[in-house]
Amino acid sequence: MTYVAAIDVGGTTMKGGLVARDGTILHLERRPTPRAEGPERVIAAISRFAADLSRPWDGSGTPSPVVEGARPVAVGLAVPGLVSPTHAVFSAAFGWRDVPAAAFADVDLPVALGHDVRSAGEAELAYGGGEAHVLYLPIGTGIAGAVVPSGALYGGAGGWAGQIGHVPVWPDGLACGCGQSGCLAAYASGSAVAARCGVPGAEDVVRLAAQGDARATAVWAEAVEALALALATYTLVLDPAAVVIGGGVSQAGDALVVPLRARLAARLAFRPAPDVRTSRLGPLAGLLGAALLGWTAQG
Incomplete structure (x- = not known):
């Protein structure tokens, strides 16, 4: 089974997971967003999360059908603020400016960066009717x-x-x-x-x-x-x-x-x-939107 790693960055919590093309969430975890510690700490926390999700899956912690030893084919990142395909241009919530996509995910996989709300909207269209x-x-x-x-x-x-x-x-x-x-x-x-x-x-x-x-x-x-x-x-x-x-x-x-x-x-x-x-998708819309970004990066 092929899947992507997806991260939806919120002001309080980051949701990360492994998602199949049909929107099935194979693995889901939440981590706190260290917003109070400044923009660099948030960027580092996102990068660490992306690296952890991008490692070969060892099959632990979930009953999902992910094949042991497999890796995601791409990474999708949904972040708040003003976002271009290559940079997080500005975020009032986090205080960052012109952060390149590579800073959020230093992995040897295709990476796509997108706006959290627009990505969630895409998920509503794709999966929420x-x-x-x-x-x-x-x-x-x-x-x-x-x-x-x-x-x-x-x-x-x-x-x-x-x-x-x-x-x-x-x-x-x-x-x-x-x-x-x-x-x-x-x-x-x-x-x-x-x-x-x-x-x-x-x-x-x-x-x-x-x-x-x-x-x-x-x-x-x-x-x-x-x-x-x-x-x-x-x-x-x-x-x-x-x-x-x-x-x-x-x-x-x-x-x-x-x-x-x-x-x-x-x-x-x-x-x-x-x-x-x-x-209809509830709080997982952003994660599914990030996954759609990943599939776009994978091609």
Whole structure:
């Protein structure tokens, strides 16, 4: 059986695995992303992960059908920020600039580098039965979108389309790590929601809000309203059939989707709102997208 090594780099956790061409995940593991230790430590951690996944498989740690002694045929890496096929150009989350693909994977295999959200969007199209006109919107440590206006991803003139997390929903609002103010990510990303409530994760905010905590309720409501504002603008410009929410925050389920549907509809006075749902691939969309990059590198 042939397979690729795939790594999806998140702000908190990296998911790595071995993936067959049909999307079957033969091996999966998670490692912490050492973001607090600086950009060089993150790059080194990714490179080490890629090297470990690229070694001949010894058959341990998984009941998968990977043949002992086999190696992946290529490596796919999905990272956040502004990404070209050859460089991670910029990441506000990690503080890196113009990092070459080879720095992330110093292995003797073909390597493909891509944007985490666009790659996850490709996986939604390939494996998740994605609609022809859709915005795929993972919400995790940050927020970005994969724009699918007619059955294929749209990258824009420079390949940077989809940076919806940095749309200013309240232009004079909270400072964002990108250098702007009032960005959607400053209000609705998982890291921002958690930080504003002084808790470890967005799931803690959802739990506290359900228990009636006033601060958590206000922060969560503001996050939903910020999302509704950004999505109303997107809807009026590009008319999607659906908005697919992915990433860690999507695991809030109805606590996110139900109020977001209502607020989005309220922001669209003269037309119906698009469907809003959570990703069918869940938190593994990014890993499967990284695998698709690997298959592209393998040829």
